[in-house]
Amino acid sequence: MTAISLDDFLISLESAVGSSTETVSAADTPALCALLDETAVKLARDHAFRKALGCAEPSLWPLLRKLWQMLYRAHQSTAVGSSEENIESPQTTSITHNSTRVLIFSLSRFTRNVVAGVASNQSKAFANEGEIRGLIHLYTSWTFADDPEAVAIARMLTQALSNIITANDTLSRALWESYLDLPEDQVILIRLLSSTNGKLALPALMVINNCITGSHSRAQLILDKAVGIRLCILLLDKMEATYEAEEGTEEASAFDVGYSIFTHLVEAGVVFDMYGKLSMQDEIITPHQTVLLKLLDSYLQSNSIAPEDVGSMRLAEKLCPFFGQCFFGLSAYAQRAIGNALSSDPRQSGVDPHLAELDLMLPKVCEALVLVSQCVTALALFDEAQTNLHKLCVELRSDARMLDEDIVEFLRLLDRFLPRITFGRPAPGPTGLPQDKPPQTQSATGFTYLKRDLVRLLGTLAYACRPVQDRVRKCGGIEAVMNLCVVDERNPFLREHAIFALRNILHGNVENQAVVNEIRPSSEWGEDGMLRQDPTASVLK
Known part of the structure; x- marks a missing residue:
């Protein structure tokens, strides 16, 4: 297939999205998905193309914004207006329509790739964070727990969110502070880490890692909010579960990212207060405190303390x-x-x-x-x-x-x-x-x-x-x-x-x-x- 040019892509996207008012028709969805997928492949390997597409005219961003809004509105009546308990099954609701799912997946992958390493693209794509978060919240509900397609969509959405804030201090702070202020049941990071499907842990941990990397103040925020303590507990749970994962597996990668988060928390001086906040009344030691001590032991044994480094x-x-x-x-x-x-x-x-x-x-x-x-x-x-x-x-x-x-x-x-x-x-x-008979040991x-x-x-x-x-x-x-x-x-x-x-x-x-x-x-x-x-x-x- 001949690689699509920048102008051809924008013209095709305008044709598919520009005239739509509510949603993309089922008939147009396959062509739009193919367009997004083909372009996403080129974006993944061509940094210059990412930069050029981000500042091209006519602008990509209003079209991308409109597409995210249309997809989110198509789900909103169920995601917001109905409780999860009222969702009968994935097969009987509009949100599980195959073409819609495929389009969400393709759009997420396109967004993930177009923002990678381009700060200006990240800033413009961040306008869609609310819609992305809402869709992640929906696709991590218990209704979709055993649905592999829903898990794949939630995973790709989270990867897109992670790339939007990677190495972007302003966006990382904005997202981190807003997430820690949300009610616990609305925090998608908690839902992702609580999932029984291990494939959702890695992208969630990458989001957290991106949020606190390079900022002791953002690391400290994790202990200032109840949501942050909950995230700490889930982080320790995931690290204990993946500690002995086979090298090269996704579980091993999840442990590595989790350990990176832990290292940032240690170097920010957060672990001292964390140890206390993990305590429970009338218990001298809790399981999560023990896991924290294991990680501190690993940190010290790995020669992470450098005598020549003042900090x-x-x-x-x-x-x-x-x-x-x-x-x-x-x-x-x-x-x-x-x-x-x-x-x-x-x-x-x-x-x-x-x-x-x-x-x-x-x-x-x-x-x-x-x-x-x-x-x-x-x-x-x-x-x-x-x-x-x-x-x-x-x-x-x-x-x-x-x-x-x-x-x-x-x-x-x-x-x-x-x-x-x-x-x-x-x-x-x-x-x-x-020896006398010892106690029961x-x-x-x-x-x-x-x-x-x-x-x-x-x-x-x-x-x-x-x-x-x-x-x-x-x-x-x-x-x-x-x-x-x-x-x-x-x-x-x-x-x-x-x-x-x-x-x-x-x-x-x-x-x-x-x-x-x-x-x-x-x-x-x-x-x-x-x-x-x-x-x-x-x-x-």
Whole structure:
């Protein structure tokens, strides 16, 4: 097919749309769709053609505006005048007429392509935002949830909307502010992200990403409005659902765009308040807060903090007290719950032992503690010659207890509460004697890696830091760490991390080294090959 010229396109479009008053006739629709589709292909690959078409005479924009208005009016009686509950089915309403659907799809694709990378075209096409939004709202109703054609139309409409505001600060601000002020049931981004059809998530996330990119003030708006908090929750839900998506799939692309949004929110300093707004009364940690911690952990592990970047370091310095507050709050809850479990006597209380022994929130709290520990460790590992992050982490405290002291006490409790698993069976306790039956902790979910990451954090804090080394000695931390130099299937590489932590605690500290030297083996091999207890030995307790 011969490529259509600019003049031929405008003449053909004027002929198809210019004389119409209410809608395009069904007879004219196929030709108009073919015209829009053919031109859209050329627009997609020819930036100069996009610019030329945008400023050509006669003007494209009044014709495009008229076409959007006609299509929207054809739907308006159902979309606005009737409730969704009164829509009988897609097959029995005028809005599902095949020719109308095809025309909406073609017009959306044309609009998407004509505005790409041309600011003047974006500004003129933005006049149609209301009609585009109204059609997206309609085609994301529950009536069309299982209609693949409706999903395809909603997807293309959203792509057009996204391209209209891409890299256009003025339009992005106007759209973002207006959407956040709408009633929740009118916000198309919520409807798109709430859809059970995963194909609608990616274009919706692209709209959000375009809205907040390059503007901390627009990122901050997401927490100032109830609609924004709802979007945050949906964003976290989508990212959790697509976290393990196969590379190259649309789900993986959705995660990447979602992560880009999250990065903007982190760098705008929004996540601190977001964590609080995701809380629920009487719950120490919520599922969405846990997802947020997972993303923060990924952010820090990906070397997103650059010591040479002033803004990046300011963010890191704010993250230290944030994680400290999280750690102490979660740790206090966990230690209290574990203490209650260890001291509970269900025979006296008359309560079911399973319920009396284990706080049902404890696994979730421990899962969050693993994430927070990893985040603090990542911050503390930055080169001290370039940053003061290690010092900030070392100085974290709650009331009279420093972070390292809290970790030692927690590790002591965990050693009683979670017997190490060796070759599938609980190992002997720290005294070498059989352990008492532990509380009901058969499910390792939530407790996995907890000891390992806590002892790793302790070792990181103790590195070349005499105050931490001394505090660890005074609170009995050396013995606690030595007890962890064992194999534990629930905590892979626990022994290696404990040995490394012990090295950092002892390095250059004569007093700490003396503590270890005073501890003698509790038994020794005799000449007859028998292992005999040494009554004069010091035993780790």
